[in-house]
Amino acid sequence: MDIRVEKLCKAYGEQQIFQDYGAVFPEGKVSCITGSSGRGKTTLLRLLMGLEQPDGGTILGLEGARFSAVFQEDRLCENLSPLSNLRMVCRKRPARQQLIEQLEKVDLAGCEEKPVRELSGGMKRRVSILRALLAEFDVLFLDEPFKGLDAETYGKVTDYVREQIKGRTAILVSHDPRDMERLGGVEFRL
Numbered sequence: 001m002d003i004r005v006e007k008l009c010k011a012y013g014e015q016q017i018f019q020d021y022g023a024v025f026p027e028g029k030v031s032c033i034t035g036s037s038g039r040g041k042t043t044l045l046r047l048l049m050g051l052e053q054p055d056g057g058t059i060l061g062l063e064g065a066r067f068s069a070v071f072q073e074d075r076l077c078e079n080l081s082p083l084s085n086l087r088m089v090c091r092k093r094p095a096r097q098q099l100i101e102q103l104e105k106v107d108l109a110g111c112e113e114k115p116v117r118e119l120s121g122g123m124k125r126r127v128s129i130l131r132a133l134l135a136e137f138d139v140l141f142l143d144e145p146f147k148g149l150d151a152e153t154y155g156k157v158t159d160y161v162r163e164q165i166k167g168r169t170a171i172l173v174s175h176d177p178r179d180m181e182r183l184g185g186v187e188f189r190l
Helices: 039-049 084-086 096-105 120-135 150-164 177-183
Strands: 003-012 015-025 032-036 057-062 067-070 140-143 169-173 184-187
Touching: 003 039, 003 184, 015 039, 015 140, 015 184, 032 039, 039 084, 039 140, 039 169, 067 120, 067 150, 084 184, 096 169, 120 150, 140 150, 150 177, 150 184
Parallel strands: 032 169, 032 184, 067 140, 140 169
Antiparallel strands: 003 015, 003 057
């Protein structure tokens, strides 16, 4: 089912973020929300996920849906290893080797048992992405998911994400036009 946003309104005090905003995010596709800073991209994701409530309007098509997300912050359990962070979201307990193979696909081989707090920012980012992809979801929300990745890693990770979300509903927020090009999809400019 498509996700329909109708006459959405949201303000923070005197600052009006959305006034009668409408959009249809197609099922099974990547929707890329772009726009300059402060236009409400992250707010829109938070409204869609139910983390904030709109002042008015309706959001349809998410009833009973399971969400997974990569937030702007990594939101990992810093004292746990990447393996433990991944296991946390897996409903069925995958074999250790299966998780290690996923880590290898995004160049994280050899760090599976280190505490996350000892990883670099780019490594933490990749663990966050893997964790979101390994969770069971109907809709994947990605808020600036590739920030902090060097060019080579960016290419590998975006290829991996594109393959994992093929035919699934994903909503991507990004300032970087390359993200939309790499993942494909429909652009929604705010």
